[in-house]
Amino acid sequence: MRRLLESVKGSVAALALGLNVLVVFTCMMPFALVKLVVPAKAVRRVCDHALNALAFRWIAFNDFLMAAAGRTRWDIHGLAGLKHRGWYLVSANHQSWTDILVLQKVFRGRIPFLKFFLKEELKWVPVIGLAWWALDFPFMKRGKKGGRSDFETTRIACEKFRLIPTSVINFVEGTRFTKAKHAKQSSPYRHLLKPRAGGMAVALATMGEDFDALVDVTIAYPAGTPTFWDLLCGRMKEVVVRVEQRPIPRELVGVADFGDAAFRRGVQEWIAQMWDEKDRQLDELLARAASR
Secondary structure, three states: OHHHHHHHHHHHHHHHHHHHHHHHHHHHHHHHHHHHHOOOHHHHHHHHHHHHHHHHHHHHHHHHHHHHHOOOEEEEEOOOOOOOOOOEEEEEOOOOOHHHHHHHHHHOOOOOOEEEOEEHHHHHOOOHHHHHHHOOOOEEOOOOOOOHHHHHHHHHHHHHHOOOOOEEEEOOOOOOOOHHHHHHHOOOOOOOOOOOOHHHHHHHHHHHHHOOEEEEEEEEOOOOOOOHHHHHHOOOOEEEEEEEEEOOOHHHOOOOOOOOHHHHHHHHHHHHHHHHHHHHHHHHHHHHHHOO
16 A cells, blocks of 8 residues: 555656656746857847746746655765855766756755756757757767867857856766666776766866856665655655865866867876775765764
């Protein structure tokens, strides 16, 4: 019976989530069309503010759904000093699709709306693909020349990001963590996959001088990694989030050549150091939760 009630709750939450997307999408369309036909910067700035405000309303409703679905225990530290009108590069470990809703909840009203790097194919997803385009999410087109297509795509996107405060997020593992992927990679970390420097390098090469800081996020699920369906059914019991602002090394900004070997090696070494610390932090957070 309990499972049946949870499934009913999950179905209602999924319907509400879908309706929320449709309502916000409908409200976005007039501003998106104006952006499409009137490319002037002043007009784009007004439309971007309106679109971001609608996106924040969308997140607020999602937060309400998570609260209504179940009594999740939230343990969040490290948000002091963040600016709603700042420019941030955000990095986080990635275990589940729920990570995205978790990050949106944690940072709503504290930093600008999170913009994700997306695959080019996702532009054609019905409804949400057009919303992503209107919000200037960078769509990455894979090239054959050391990531040059990615570099040019991101450079164009970042020109738009300079108009209003923006947060750009990159999951450096490139995919969600699973035990199978961890074993296949022979990852040297206990709780993480091997980091990939490409996306971070592109972001730093194109916009490094504009970022106020790197926002390093560690997400842990002491009761086990929840699926998106678990979240909707109210089975996400506890979420632990630790946030740390890190200065971006000066040698990694203002790079003239994205393909410079020393630059890419420097980004990889910087990420590897953070990943070592993150793995130890996950050890501590999970052990502390298990000892309660």
